[in-house]
Amino acid sequence: MQVTAHVHCVPVTTPTLFPATTTNVFFVTDGMTAVLIDAGYEHEQVHQDVVTYWKQIGSPRVEAILLTHFHRDHTPGAKYFAKFFDCPIVAHPVEVPYVEEEISPARVTQTLVEGDVWKIGEVELQVLHAPGHTHGCLNFWLPEDGVLFTADNVVGLGTTWIGPPEGDLTAYLATLRRLKTFGAAWIAPGHGEMISDVEEKIDFFIGRRLEREEQVVRLLDEQARTVDELVEAVYGDTVHPSVMWVAVRTIQGHVLKLAGDGRVKEVDGVYSLIG
Structure with a gap:
């Protein structure tokens, strides 16, 4: 469903952790071009749900799949979508070997780091390195809509687990405190519904x-x-x-x-x- 002027959310069924049963795949689009943020599980129903919704919003040209992190409820579907949309798979450099284990034989062909900006037409998506849940986790800030894409750093159902070897609690708390500074109107989480009480939600997680x-x-x-x-x-x-x-x-x-x-x-x- 459309959740802001440029953001659409497609919850897809994935083997994730209770209480969540779905993972959010997001389209960020100006109507003509788009990116996917995360790709869900490698399953035919996931593919169908995302492609059906893409057609409903006018089939914008998908320029890339931006993966927040390598966990298999977010990543393996990129193998299908990269081929279907004929677009690159993008991740943080730290995540690349782990992502490629999940999407083999597809490959990550581009990386993003803190401070990069991905443009969708005139819409700017700012790249945030947001470690904690994983070392190379990416979050994204869409200032035009006031939306923070937080992956599993902040979720809409339950809480998220942080632990070794990929998780770091000190880094996670620093990331949460940083996310508060954006003054976002919305959090677009990896699981669950859009979050409007942004500061309160982040404070709860801290x-x-x-x-x-x-x-x-x-x-x-x-x-x-x-x-x-x-x-x-x-x-x-x-x-x-x-x-x-x-x-x-x-x-x-x-x-x-x-x-x-x-x-x-x-x-x-x-x-x-x-x-």
């Missing part, structure tokens, strides 16, 4: 991370613990076994940040507070 961090600190103040012991203390039996890896990597992300901040130390896999 607050959730800091609350979890302090929970970890309190647990380590009681006694030194391993990551597995922290996971059990934080999540107990509230996490389904199929996504337990998310809980583990989330806690790993927190203790790594706390170690980097000089608040905890690790000896033989056991973490304890410093001082």
Whole structure:
């Protein structure tokens, strides 16, 4: 559906994490030309949904597929769309080898970095390097419509997980604080509906991370613990076994940040507070 003057959102079914069941594919267009932001999963229904919508908006010439990050609920569909639209696949240089694992034998033929601008006719899409969820995550700022494309840094359903090896909690919090400075009217998230309460939503995401961090600190103040012991203390039996890896990597992300901040130390896999 059309969500602003130049932005259209096509939610497509993907194997993503609950509570989300779809991933957003965005068209940014001036009516004549367009780019895709993200491409969803490699599935015939995804292809049909995006192409059908493209025809409904007048079949603008798609100049590129801009991938925010390599995760397979956002990226593999680019293999089909690059061929269908006869356009390049574009990603941050750090993401290229991981993206190409998902889209093989297609290749990334162009990269974007912080400060680049992609023009769709007279409409300018500003490129933001927004690490945190992944090291080479791209977000985009469309000042003409006041829209921030935040990928999984800010989502419309639930929260997002941040953990090693691709995630970095310190970088993530810095990215969230930076996203607040744009004064956006809208967030176009990787999952869920468009977000209008921009500052409140970003503050919520920051607050959730800091609350979890302090929970970890309190647990380590009681006694030194391993990551597995922290996971059990934080999540107990509230996490389904199929996504337990998310809980583990989330806690790993927190203790790594706390170690980097000089608040905890690790000896033989056991973490304890410093001082």
